Amino acid sequence: MESINTFDQAAVATQSDAIKGRYVTATKAFAPGDIVFKDEAFVYSTCDCEELLDETTDFTKLLDSNEDQTSYARSMRKSFHKILSAMIEMEIISDVDRAKCILKCITMYIGDKNSLSNLLQLSYANEPACKAAASTLRKDFPIAFQSIPLSVLTKIIGVLNTNSHELETLNGTGLFLSACLMEHNCAPNCSFTTNETTLWVTAIRPIAIGEPLSIDYGNMFYRPTSERQATMLEGYGFECTCVACTELPDLARAFICPNCPSGIVHLFPKEGYKCLQCQKLMNQKQIDQVCALEKELQEELPDTLEGVGQAAKGLLHQHHYLLFWALDALGLRGAQALVHNVTKLAHMWDRIITSIEYVVPGAHHEKTIYYDQLAQVRVITGDIGGAKQAYSKAYEISCIVSGANTPPTLALKELVDDVPKSRDELVERYGTGHEDEYMEEMEESDEEDEDMD
Numbered sequence: 134m135e136s137i138n139t140f141d142q143a144a145v146a147t148q149s150d151a152i153k154g155r156y157v158t159a160t161k162a163f164a165p166g167d168i169v170f171k172d173e174a175f176v177y178s179t180c181d182c183e184e185l186l187d188e189t190t191d192f193t194k195l196l197d198s199n200e201d202q203t204s205y206a207r208s209m210r211k212s213f214h215k216i217l218s219a220m221i222e223m224e225i226i227s228d229v230d231r232a233k234c235i236l237k238c239i240t241m242y243i244g245d246k247n248s249l250s251n252l253l254q255l256s257y258a259n260e261p262a263c264k265a266a267a268s269t270l271r272k273d274f275p276i277a278f279q280s281i282p283l284s285v286l287t288k289i290i291g292v293l294n295t296n297s298h299e300l301e302t303l304n305g306t307g308l309f310l311s312a313c314l315m316e317h318n319c320a321p322n323c324s325f326t327t328n329e330t331t332l333w334v335t336a337i338r339p340i341a342i343g344e345p346l347s348i349d350y351g352n353m354f355y356r357p358t359s360e361r362q363a364t365m366l367e368g369y370g371f372e373c374t375c376v377a378c379t380e381l382p383d384l385a386r387a388f389i390c391p392n393c394p395s396g397i398v399h400l401f402p403k404e405g406y407k408c409l410q411c412q413k414l415m416n417q418k419q420i421d422q423v424c425a426l427e428k429e430l431q432e433e434l435p436d437t438l439e440g441v442g443q444a445a446k447g448l449l450h451q452h453h454y455l456l457f458w459a460l461d462a463l464g465l466r467g468a469q470a471l472v473h474n475v476t477k478l479a480h481m482w483d484r485i486i487t488s489i490e491y492v493v494p495g496a497h498h499e500k501t502i503y504y505d506q507l508a509q510v511r512v513i514t515g516d517i518g519g520a521k522q523a524y525s526k527a528y529e530i531s532c533i534v535s536g537a538n539t540p541p542t543l544a545l546k547e548l549v550d551d552v553p554k555s556r557d558e559l560v561e562r563y564g565t566g567h568e569d570e571y572m573e574e575m576e577e578s579d580e581e582d583e584d585m586d
């Protein structure tokens with residue numbers, strides 16, 4: 134990882150326009166799998182103290198292992214517990230790691246007013262909610278917050294709310310000042326990976342000189358267009374006009390064609406609900422019918438395999454996102470519990486993977502996780518050859534989305550080279566920890582299904 138270029142060294146340029154603000158473009162061509170640049174977290178925190186908030190009011194006990202007293206201004210230490218508790222009650226902050234990042238930024242600002250100059254240039258969404266949170270904090274904790282101008286506190290809250298990245302290996306979040314300049318696209322040309330406090334950006338499609346580099350801000354894997362657009366508007370304050378939103382059919386909303394037996398209907402942005410096979414459009418009555426069913430399912434997803442089958446009511450295609458996510462919940466729980474009903478589990482996973490390959494055919498980091506899960510399921514079913522194939526697929530995708538010689542890809546390579554051979558070996562290698570809980574749930578669901586048979 135040391136040899137990867139930082140943003141300043143990389144073949145990228147920062148540009149700006151009236152709609153998007155600043156964005157990043159390529160100054161050389163990139164191939165899929167090329168790492169474009171890496172970035173170190175400007176500020177980060179973990180959720181480690183979340184449970185302790187109920188148990189202790191002692192400031193020092195609420196510090197992460199990488200923090201010491203000086204990570205937080207003297208003025209906040211005495212009421213630290215109360216401040217954190219109040220901040221996580223605020224919807225715009227919610228998480229303890231984000232609250233801590235905000236407090237650390239304020240500490241930096243108190244120490245040196247110029248220390249946040251790059252952060253304070255970033256755009257953010259939901260200004261009124263950020264301002265309301267900042268005003269409340271200044272009113273309720275004057276000693277800690279009154280020395281920060283309202284406008285600065287508002288901006289710190291807003292920037293961390295809009296721009297933080299999850300740090301999976303640390304169970305926290307961080308702010309990456311260069312990576313967050315990249316624009317959003319629902320079908321992006323780059324993917325990002327994090328390891329500890331480093332984030333790196335990898336090209337997942339061929340990128341030409343001058344092309345904007347984009348990522349998916351909301352990790353909207355297998356989500357319908359309307360949901361992606363609503364997330365961008367609510368969370369980031371802009372209307373997404375990418376090709377996937379404005380020109381391509383919405384593959385995640387898939388319906389059985391009422392006019393031809395094997396046809397699949399999607400909503401096309403300009404034409405309406407059209408069958409890919411017979412090209413006929415659905416009429417208003419048919420549209421109303423499928424929309425009503427979607428609404429019903431959005432309220433409550435089925436939680437058994439049979440329930441998923443029945444929910445389609447002959448109208449939704451098996452690739453429909455609501456059926457997919459219902460199946461995903463069952464399949465993931467099943468895989469983690471290493472359940473005994475292997476035939477059922479194998480069937481669910483075949484369907485999950487087939488649907489993913491239909492709706493998200495290109496490289497996507499979520500697919501490495503699904504193929505890894507598929508491999509685990511195949512180990513459980515005793516299909517070690519099939520498991521090796523699935524691990525190989527996960528590895529192949531990881532080479533594109535995270536780069537070949539990076540920790541997550543090398544971890545998959547180890548699994549390809551030395552496939553676990555049994556459930557016990559899987560538990561040993563993965564250490565899931567929730568087996569008992571899930572096992573109970575799956576056994577209950579098995580019993581229910583048997584009762585229904």
Ligand SMILES: C[S@@+](CC[C@H](N)C(=O)[O-])C[C@H]1O[C@@H](n2cnc3c(N)ncnc32)[C@H](O)[C@@H]1O
Nearest residue numbers: 152153154155255256296313314316317369371
């Ligand atoms: C993470 S920041 C990106 C940096 C920002 N452009 C700047 O100059 O500070 C996110 C913001 O960039 C803008 N943005 C990003 N992608 C966009 C897109 N595809 N269309 C319109 N605005 C976009 C939105 O204002 C969004 O809230």
